[in-house]
Structures are given as structure tokens and as C-alpha cells.
Amino acid sequence: MSSNLETTPRAVVLVSGGLDSATTLAIARHSGFDCYALSFDYGQRHRHELEAAKRVCSTIGVSEHAVVPLDLRQFGGSALTSEIAVPKDRDEKTMSAGIPVTYVPARNTVFLSIALAWAEVLGAFDLFIGVNAVDYSGYPDCRPEFIDRFERLANVATKAGVEGAGLFQIHTPLILLKKTEIIAKGIELGVDFGLTHSCYDPFPDGTPCGHCDSCKLRLAGFAEAGLADPLVYAS
Amino acid sequence: MSSNLETTPRAVVLVSGGLDSATTLAIARHSGFDCYALSFDYGQRHRHELEAAKRVCSTIGVSEHAVVPLDLRQFGGSALTSEIAVPKDRDEKTMSAGIPVTYVPARNTVFLSIALAWAEVLGAFDLFIGVNAVDYSGYPDCRPEFIDRFERLANVATKAGVEGAGLFQIHTPLILLKKTEIIAKGIELGVDFGLTHSCYDPFPDGTPCGHCDSCKLRLAGFAEAGLADPLVYAS
Numbered sequence: 007m008s009s010n011l012e013t014t015p016r017a018v019v020l021v022s023g024g025l026d027s028a029t030t031l032a033i034a035r036h037s038g039f040d041c042y043a044l045s046f047d048y049g050q051r052h053r054h055e056l057e058a059a060k061r062v063c064s065t066i067g068v069s070e071h072a073v074v075p076l077d078l079r080q081f082g083g084s085a086l087t088s089e090i091a092v093p094k095d096r097d098e099k100t101m102s103a104g105i106p107v108t109y110v111p112a113r114n115t116v117f118l119s120i121a122l123a124w125a126e127v128l129g130a131f132d133l134f135i136g137v138n139a140v141d142y143s144g145y146p147d148c149r150p151e152f153i154d155r156f157e158r159l160a161n162v163a164t165k166a167g168v169e170g171a172g173l174f175q176i177h178t179p180l181i182l183l184k185k186t187e188i189i190a191k192g193i194e195l196g197v198d199f200g201l202t203h204s205c206y207d208p209f210p211d212g213t214p215c216g217h218c219d220s221c222k223l224r225l226a227g228f229a230e231a232g233l234a235d236p237l238v239y240a241s
Numbered sequence: 242m243s244s245n246l247e248t249t250p251r252a253v254v255l256v257s258g259g260l261d262s263a264t265t266l267a268i269a270r271h272s273g274f275d276c277y278a279l280s281f282d283y284g285q286r287h288r289h290e291l292e293a294a295k296r297v298c299s300t301i302g303v304s305e306h307a308v309v310p311l312d313l314r315q316f317g318g319s320a321l322t323s324e325i326a327v328p329k330d331r332d333e334k335t336m337s338a339g340i341p342v343t344y345v346p347a348r349n350t351v352f353l354s355i356a357l358a359w360a361e362v363l364g365a366f367d368l369f370i371g372v373n374a375v376d377y378s379g380y381p382d383c384r385p386e387f388i389d390r391f392e393r394l395a396n397v398a399t400k401a402g403v404e405g406a407g408l409f410q411i412h413t414p415l416i417l418l419k420k421t422e423i424i425a426k427g428i429e430l431g432v433d434f435g436l437t438h439s440c441y442d443p444f445p446d447g448t449p450c451g452h453c454d455s456c457k458l459r460l461a462g463f464a465e466a467g468l469a470d471p472l473v474y475a476s
Contacts, residue, residue, distance in 0.1 A: 072316075074311075074312070074315065075310070076309075076311055077309070077310070081358055081359045082362060083358075083361065083362035105400045109400050110358075111358045111359075111361035111362050111399065111400070112354060112355075112357045112358035112361055112398055113358070115354045115357060115394065115395075115398045116351070116354040116355055116357075116358055118354075119347060119350040119351040119353075119354040120311075120347075120351055122346075122347045122351075123313065123316055123318075123345075123346045123350070124316045124346075126318065126346035126347055127316045127317060127318035146397060146398060146402070146403040147398045147399070149397070151397050152394070152397050152398050155390070155393050155397055155398075158390055158393075158394075159350065159387070159390040159391055159393075159394050162384070162386050162390055163390075163391075164346065164347055164382070165340045165344050165381055166346075168340070168381040
């Protein structure tokens with residue numbers, strides 16, 4: 007078994023194409039990991055997210071970018087995987103009042119599980135996910151408690167964990183940062199946020215709506231950082 | 242929110258088409274659950290498993306049978322998802338000596354995660370999986386410790402768990418049974434084991450090899466029960 011002293015350690019990084027995952031990938035690279043990016047074609051309402059993920063991966067630099075088809079529309083249950091309308095123009099208080107309809111049932115559990123499967127094949131023990139528990143939409147699977155339990159699961163779920171070849175770690179470098187701090191970190195590491203896509207409900211040409219929770223959190227983050235978002239928004 | 246007193250509770254049952262999952266489905270039905278069966282087209286070496294899953298579901302009776310395409314061959318890493326040879330004619334001592342090449346990285350974590358996603362959409366809190374930690378092939382994700390950690394994860398990972406609408410339970414009715422006891426239980430519940438498929442490496446027409454770990458465990462279970470396996474084996 008090769009040790010991390012001899013080879014660059016590998017990491018599997020979940021990359022959605024948004025601002026948070028782009029920053030997370032830059033952090034993983036900056037921390038010296040050989041990065042394997044993982045995206046999902048899960049039946050999201052639009053393809054702009056996946057195109058952004060490809061741009062982000064090729065610019066920041068990864069050894070491989072896997073796009074796994076997994077049709078969560080088969081089950082539905084979310085505004086992101088069905089015809090349920092994406093809520094618009096909600097204020098901060100409303101956003102933080104409960105779990106919104108954009109929540110996709112068990113999405114991060116499913117994504118991390120598949121990341122774990124790939125990590126085990128690659129001989130990687132480090133998984134990166136850009137979840138955030140501060141400026142977020144109230145999703146249960148973005149909280150430290152969820153990450154902690156997934157990490158505990160990973161180490162009994164796998165041959166690699168059980169045989170003691172290493173200890174799986176779920177890295178969440180953004181989990182306690184405010185959106186504005188994430189943006190500052192990304193800029194410090196040279197991330198081009200013009201390549202990213204955050205909107206839940208873009209126009210057909212990919213132009214972000216500017217009104218969904220994701221656009222509003224992003225815009226507020228740039229405003230607080232005293233910076234202009236490089237994306238062009240609709241009206 | 243409808244309570245279980247008013248409606249038949251729903252359960253998601255993982256059905257591979259093997260002897261264990263058929264018995265598990267029969268147990269879930271017998272326990273009064275309205276069953277939603279879930280199978281995966283994960284790039285397994287042959288289609289006989291999925292055909293058996295369909296036969297088992299339609300015979301035992303389910304409200305819906307979802308077959309989710311999820312190509313684990315994209316990652317490989319197992320004799321069941323790559324060209325690695327399936328080991329044959331291993332004795333019990335060898336079988337129990339370590340985790341074999343038929344282990345599919347993080348498979349049960351991935352399968353249970355997707356079952357959890359569907360359960361949440363269905364309003365179900367009960368998941369059934371036919372794992373077994375006695376007469377098994379040494380897979381880490383068949384042990385009580387794994388199931389316990391997954392259950393803990395499920396209850397913080399989901400909107401349904403966090404909002405307290407119910408408590409997710411992972412039912413593993415076979416986990417402490419010997420193979421011969423599983424067969425006896427299945428027969429007691431009327432399972433037709435002639436419809437199931439257990440072989441890791443069948444002939445093109447579906448005839449089980451009789452020599453892989455799965456066939457050997459199954460044959461030994463029937464022999465110990467003093468019964469004939471209804472399947473016809475090669476030579």
C-alpha cells in the first residue's frame with residue numbers, strides 16, 4: 007500500500023458548478039490534493055449547472071471529472087426535480103423559517119455515498135463537499151451533525167475503512183463561513199466566479215433569475231463583500 | 242399528516258432478486274406494510290438478477306417496483322462490476338477469512354441512500370434490506386454496526402427526520418439468521434425460491450454456476466434445511 011508520503015493524496019470533490027463547490031475545489035487543490043471531481047446529472051431542471059461544473063473543473067484543474075447520471079426525477083419530491091415552482095423573492099426571515107421546497111430528499115446522502123464508492127476504488131480517503139450551515143437554505147443535509155454522522159458511517163461501511171488502510175474524512179471547508187467569506191476565500195484562491203452557476207431557475211439561455219433563494223444569497227454575499235458579481239442577471 | 246392508524250404504512254424494500262431479499266419482501270408484506278420495491282440496474286455482470294427481482298415483486302405483491310439505473314461499472318473495483326474473475330469453490334474457512342473481490346465499494350450505502358430518498362418522497366419511514374451477518378461473504382456493509390450508523394444518519398439527513406414526522410427505521414429481519422433459517426422462514430411465508438437468482442456468475446441462459454460463494458452458501462443452506470433447491474444447477 008503506497009503511503010501519502012510517497013504519492014500525492016487523492017480526494018473526491020463534489021462539484022455542482024455553483025460558487026460554493028468551485029471554492030471548495032480550489033481549497034482542495036490548494037491543500038495539495040490530487041482532485042477527482044464528481045457531478046451528477048440528476049434530472050435537475052436545467053443543464054447550465056453541469057456546464058458550469060465542467061468549466062470550473064477544467065479551469066481549476068482535476069485529474070478526472072465524472073458526471074454520474076442518476077435520475078432523481080423518478081421520485082420527484084422537490085422543486086428542483088419536479089414541476090413544483092421555485093419560490094422567489096423570499097426575505098432572509100422567510101428563508102430561515104423552514105426547509106423549502108427546493109430541498110431534494112436525501113440528496114447529499116446519495117451524493118456522498120456515490121463519492122464514497124468512487125473514493126474507495128481510487129484509494130482516496132478524503133471527500134470534499136461545499137455545504138454551508140450559515141448562509142444557506144435550511145437544508146438538513148448541510149449541517150455539521152449530518153456530516154459527522156456520514157463520516158462515522160463511511161468508516162464502517164467500506165472495506166477500506168474496516169481494514170484500516172486509512173480513515174475517511176469528509177472535508178467541509180465552508181461549513182461555518184458566511185457567503186461573503188466564501189466569496190473572499192474563492193477570490194483569494196483565484197476562482198473565476200463568472201464561470202459558476204447558482205440559480206435554481208435560470209432563463210433558457212442560462213441567465214440567472216436573480217430572485218430565487220440561491221441568487222439572493224449569492225447577490226447579498228457579493229454586496230456584503232463590496233464586490234460585483236461577474237454574472238449578468240435578468241432585469 | 243396522516244397517521245399510521247388511518248393508512249397502511251408504506252415501506253421501501255430493497256429487492257435484488259436473490260433468496261434473501263425475496264424473504265425480506267415477504268416478511269415486510271406479512272408485517273402489514275404497503276411495499277415499494279427498489280432494485281438497481283448497476284451494471285451487474287448479468288441481467289438475470291433483475292429479471293428475478295421482477296418475478297419476485299409481482300408474485301409477492303408490491304405497490305410499485307422501481308428499477309433505478311446507476312452505473313457502478315463507471316468506477317469498477319469489484320468482480321461484480323468489472324472483468325475481475327468471480328472466485329469459485331472456496332471453502333467456508335477461506336470465505337470467512339476476508340472481504341472478497343465480489344465486494345462492491347459502498348454498495349449498500351448507495352442503495353440505502355437512494356431508498357431513503359424515495360421513502361422520504363413516499364412519506365415512508367420504514368426501509369427493509371436483506372443483509373445477513375452470519376452466512377455471508379464478509380461484506381462490511383452487511384453488519385449491524387453499519388445498519389445502526391445508517392439509521393442514525395437517516396434521521397438527521399432528511400427533512401422528514403428533522404421535522405419529527407417520524408423516525409426512520411432500517412429493518413434487517415435476516416441479519417442474525419443462518420442461511421438455513423432464512424430458507425425456512427421464506428418457505429413458511431410461501432416464497433417460491435424457484436423464482437429467485439443468487440449466482441454471481443451464471444451461464445448465459447441464467448443457469449447458476451453452483452461454485453461461486455453465493456451458490457455455495459445457498460446450496461449449503463438448503464442442504465442443512467433438508468430441502469432441495471428448486472433451481473437447476475450446472476453439472
